[in-house]
Amino acid sequence: MNENLILKAFNVAKERYAAIGVNVDEVLAKLQDVHISLHCWQADDVAGFESKGSLTGGIQATGNYPGKARTMEELQADVLEAASLIPGKHRLNLHEIYGDFGGKFVDRDQVEPKHFFSWMDWAKEHDMKLDFNSTSFSHPKSGNLSLANPDKGIRDFWIEHTKRCRAIAEEMGRRQGDPCIMNLWIHDGSKDITVNRMYYRALLKDSLDQIFAVDYKNMRDCIESKVFGIGLESYTVGSNDFYIGYAAQKQKIVTLDTGHFHPTESVADKLSSLLLFVPEVMLHVSRPVRWDSDHVTIMNDDTMDLCKEIVRCDALGRVHIGLDYFDASINRIGAYVIGARATQKCMVQALLEPLATLRKYEAEGKFFERLALLEECKSLPWNAVWDMFCLKNNVPVGESFIADVEKYEADVTSKR
Ligand code: RNT
Ligand code: ZN
Numbered sequence: 001m002n003e004n005l006i007l008k009a010f011n012v013a014k015e016r017y018a019a020i021g022v023n024v025d026e027v028l029a030k031l032q033d034v035h036i037s038l039h040c041w042q043a044d045d046v047a048g049f050e051s052k053g054s055l056t057g058g059i060q061a062t063g064n065y066p067g068k069a070r071t072m073e074e075l076q077a078d079v080l081e082a083a084s085l086i087p088g089k090h091r092l093n094l095h096e097i098y099g100d101f102g103g104k105f106v107d108r109d110q111v112e113p114k115h116f117f118s119w120m121d122w123a124k125e126h127d128m129k130l131d132f133n134s135t136s137f138s139h140p141k142s143g144n145l146s147l148a149n150p151d152k153g154i155r156d157f158w159i160e161h162t163k164r165c166r167a168i169a170e171e172m173g174r175r176q177g178d179p180c181i182m183n184l185w186i187h188d189g190s191k192d193i194t195v196n197r198m199y200y201r202a203l204l205k206d207s208l209d210q211i212f213a214v215d216y217k218n219m220r221d222c223i224e225s226k227v228f229g230i231g232l233e234s235y236t237v238g239s240n241d242f243y244i245g246y247a248a249q250k251q252k253i254v255t256l257d258t259g260h261f262h263p264t265e266s267v268a269d270k271l272s273s274l275l276l277f278v279p280e281v282m283l284h285v286s287r288p289v290r291w292d293s294d295h296v297t298i299m300n301d302d303t304m305d306l307c308k309e310i311v312r313c314d315a316l317g318r319v320h321i322g323l324d325y326f327d328a329s330i331n332r333i334g335a336y337v338i339g340a341r342a343t344q345k346c347m348v349q350a351l352l353e354p355l356a357t358l359r360k361y362e363a364e365g366k367f368f369e370r371l372a373l374l375e376e377c378k379s380l381p382w383n384a385v386w387d388m389f390c391l392k393n394n395v396p397v398g399e400s401f402i403a404d405v406e407k408y409e410a411d412v413t414s415k416r
Contacts, residue, residue: 003391006384006387006388006391006397007388007391009381009384009387010024010384010385010387010388012381012384013380013381013382013384013385013388014385016380016381017352017380017385020354020357020373020380021354021356021357022352022353022354024352024385027348027351027352027385028385028388028389028392030316030351031088031344031347031348031351031389032088032389032393033316034088034316034321034344034347035088035089035090035091035129035321036086036088036090036091036321036322036323036340036343036344037090037091037092037093037131037181037320037321037322037323038079038082038083038086038090038091038092038093038322038323038336038340039093039284039322039323039324039325039326040075040079040092040093040094040095040098041095041098041326042323042325042326042327042332042335042336042339043068043069043074043075043078043079043332043333043336044068044069044070044075044332045061045063045068045326045328045332046059046061046095046138046326047068047097048095048096048097048098048135048138049071049072049097049098049099049100049101050097050099050101050105050106050138050139051105051138053138053139054138055137055138056137056138056139056142056187057136057137057138057142057187057229058137058187058189058226058228058229058230058231058232059137059187059229059230059292059294059326060230061294061326061327061328062293062327062328062329063327063328063329063330064328064329065328065329065330065331065332066413066414066416067331067332067409067412067413067414067416068328068332068413068416069332070416072098072100072118072119074416075098076122077412078332078333078336078413079092079336080126081333081408081412082333082336082337082340083126083128084395084404085333085337085341085395085396085401085404085405086336086337086340086341086344086395087341087344087389087390087392087393087395088344088389088393089127089128090128090340091128091129091130091131091322092123092128092129092130092131093130093131093132093133093183093322093323094116094119094130094131094132094133095132095133095135096108096111096132096133096134096135096161096165096168097135097138098119099111099115099116099119100115100116100117100118100119101115108135108139108141108157108158108161108164109157109160109161109164110164111161111164111165111168112164112167112168113167113168113171113172115168116168116171116172119172120171120172120175120176123172123176124175124176129176129178129180130172130176130180131169131180131181131182131183131320131322132165132168132169132172132180132181132182132183132219133165133182133183133184133185134161134162134165134182134183134184135161136158136161136185136186136187136188137187141154141157141158142187144187144188144189144190144191144232145188145189145200145237146158146186146187146188147159147162147186147188147203147204147207147208147211148186148188148200148201148203148204148207148237148238149188149203150199150200150203155203155207158186158207159207159210159211162184162207162211163210163211163214165182166182166211166212166214166216166219166221167216169181169182169216169218169219170216170217170218170219171218172218172219173216173217173218173219174217174218179218179219179220180218180219180220181219181220181222181253181282181320181322182219182220182221182222183222183223183224183255183282183284183322184208184211184221184222184223184224185223185224185226185238185255185257186204186237186238187226187229187232188200188204188232188236188237188238189228189229189232189234189235189236189237190232190234190235191231191232191233191234192234193234193235194234194235197235200235200237201237201242204237204238204242205242205246208223208246208250212250212252220253220280221252221253222252222253222254222255222280222282222320223238223243223246223247223252223253223254223255224238224243224254224255224256224257224260224282224284225238225239225240225242225243225244225254225255225257225260226238226239226257226260226292227239227240227260227261227262227292228292229292240260240261244274244277244278247277247278248277248278251278251279252278252279253278253279253280253281253282253320254274254278254281254282255281255282255283255284256270256271256274256281256282256283256284257283257284257286257292257324258283258284258285258286258287258288258302258303258306259284259286259287259288259291259292259293259294259324259325260284260292263288263290266302266305267302267305267306268302268305268306268308268309269309271306271309271310271313271315271319272309272312272313275313275315275318275319279318280318280319280320281315281318281319281320282319282320282322283306283319283320283321283322284322284323284324285297285303285306285321285322285323285324285339285343286323286324286325287300287302287303287325294324294325294326294327295325295327296325296327296330296335296338296339296342297323297325297338297339297340297342297343298338298339298342299342299345299346303342303343303346304346304349304350306346307343307346307347307349307350308346308349308350308353310347310350311347311350311351311353311355312350312353312355321343323336323339323340323343325339331405331409331413332413333405333408333409333413334402334405337401337405341401344386344389345382345386348382348385348386348389349377349382352377352380352382352385353377354373354377357373358370358373358374361373
């Protein structure tokens with residue numbers, strides 16, 4: 001890409017934005033500070049390194065594109081390749097089943113920080129901070145109920161697992177000098193009409209109380225709801241209401257997965273309510289197509305609205321942004337790059353909004369003016385600012401990353 005052309009376009013954009021009161025250099029600095037948590041599970045269709053069993057728990061990766069990561073080394077290489085094509089510094093979000101188990105079977109109630117020491121060393125070497133997730137799915141004891149299971153043995157097993165995961169997250173956070181955000185999502189639910197709905201929820205509440213009994217300094221808990229899972233369509237124990245109530249009462253972080261709500265519900269609109277009652281929000285930015293299908297995130301209205309709301313709520317410091325999708329039908333490294341860059345493209349447009357003027361119009365009841373300016377913003381040269389951001393961060397500008405992904409495929413993933 002011709003550097004001069006990018007600079008020229010950027011300077012024109014800078015003037016256009018200055019005319020509406022937006023300082024583009026400040027926007028670039030803010031964007032630099034947005035660190036996306038890349039989900040390790042896009043690289044291998046949520047398989048992990050624990051066993052060769054299939055994916056369960058109401059989630060499904062569809063497609064069989066060749067070249068998925070089969071080992072920790074392959075996954076690390078893929079993540080680094082993806083990160084080299086995404087501008088800025090980003091985090092890596094690990095699930096428990098991605099531990100370094102040294103070829104042995106380590107059951108979920110036996111997992112320890114030592115199983116993640118090599119990840120921590122690797123992350124440090126690559127200046128990448130880690131986030132973490134407990135894993136309730138793809139295990140013989142998963143069934144339909146884990147933390148909400150009336151069988152004490154099974155429930156205790158998952159309580160122990162989740163406690164241990166918090167200890168691992170604490171160690172990650174301590175070593176990296178930055179809180180490790182640990183997400184708790186469980187698949188618990190049932191396929192058909194359920195008559196003891198409150199009972200399972202009471203069990204889950206009690207499990208969470210036990211799990212969160214220890215206070216940690218270097219990790220933070222977030223809890224993720226869902227509307228339904230495949231095969232568990234009629235009832236989800238950890239519903240939105242359940243976790244919002246719990247998080248508000250116990251001051252936990254709420255995770256909003258953009259695929260976990262009714263199709264016409266605006267996830268963006270939830271931020272300004274939640275942030276009045278819970279300390280922080282974690283996002284799983286995804287793309288549901290008709291259901292929680294976990295398609296690759298793109299620059300669409302949903303993602304755009306979400307980013308705009310973060311900025312409009314002045315909440316960049318209180319919202320953690322992670323990705324959560326797993327498309328097994330296309331090049332998986334490309335999937336990371338598309339989703340992360342799309343999220344950043346939405347964020348740059350959010351940051352470029354002439355908010356002071358828009359707010360003034362609103363306060364004065366000038367609603368035609370507000371709508372007109374919002375519409376005009378859509379066609380301002382935000383892409384020149386985005387290109388400049390890529391250039392400054394030494395990553396491919398525009399579509400030129402396609403060739404890089406293809407080259408990595410030819411040299412590496414196609415040989416797997
Ligand atoms: C599932 C949840 C959850 C998972 C990951 C793998 O519906 O979105 O976040 O995608 O834990
Ligand atoms: Zn999610």
